[in-house]
Amino acid sequence: MPEPVEILTSAAATEERCGPHTCDCGAQDHGDPVLDVRAIPHAIRHATVLGAFDAIAEGDALVVVAPHLPRPLLAQLAERAPIEYVVLVDGPDAWHVRITRLPAA
Numbered sequence: 001m002p003e004p005v006e007i008l009t010s011a012a013a014t015e016e017r018c019g020p021h022t023c024d025c026g027a028q029d030h031g032d033p034v035l036d037v038r039a040i041p042h043a044i045r046h047a048t049v050l051g052a053f054d055a056i057a058e059g060d061a062l063v064v065v066a067p068h069l070p071r072p073l074l075a076q077l078a079e080r081a082p083i084e085y086v087v088l089v090d091g092p093d094a095w096h097v098r099i100t101r102l103p104a105a
Helices: 041-054 071-080
Strands: 007-009 035-038 062-067 082-089 095-100
Touching: 035 041, 041 062, 041 071, 071 082, 071 095
Parallel strands: 035 062
Antiparallel strands: 007 035, 062 095, 082 095
């Protein structure tokens, strides 16, 4: 049975944002969302990250945890919108990459 996919909040976020969701459920966001893609089947892994990336606003970031440095994925994201990324953890078992969506030029 596949492992459940977990989306976490980064405990080491450099900026903390706080405010209600747009759905008015009363929940609050703190830090950058973390998406660990290692449990996601490879066939849908990029599509999952692209969907999560589309959900973040300009200036916000998403931390992706992957089994390797996701260079092809970063190239796909850069085709969608301007990005900046920082490798927070450089392997060997997991790479943590903070991807920031920059304002459109």
